[in-house]
Amino acid sequence: MSKKDRKKQHGATPAVLALEKAGVDFTVRTFEHDPEVEDYGDEAAAALDVPARQICKTLLVELDGGPHDGRMGVTVVPVTMMLDLKAAASAFGAKKATMADPKAAERSTGYVVGGISPLGQKKRLATVLDAEAASEETLLVSGGRRGFDVQLTPAELVTVLDATVAPIGREDLYR
Known part of the structure; x- marks a missing residue:
């Protein structure tokens, strides 16, 4: 699909523009998001008929200590896993990582929670992709809004984000 056709069909989000600028081969996958649903990952997996392990969530963390002290970092983990904050801190070279305030994450990225993409954020942040996700053939990440x-x-x-790959996910005991 050409760039012009994609803009017409889906609208150009900053994530799509970043991928196009990088010359990366990607596919836009959309579905009708149900505003009543709070588990965006499972909703996307069911709607797009892909294994949930290939759907990734973008989570921002506040970092304490190390080269990113006082800054946020971006983590990308499969929706089937939980973010291991100790492992994330280690991957960023920080002493500690805590979940970022959702409003601060929205301000920093320019996206709304549930639609935060690791791509095309307002401010480029250090990013870590979970090692299990990196072993998949393809991944789906938010394109910048819910259902996209x-x-x-x-x-x-990894190339587009200049991301690090590290084991930052752990089994989600609530699944």
């Missing part, structure tokens, strides 16, 4: 995902290879995601 982009599908690409983990290698392309």
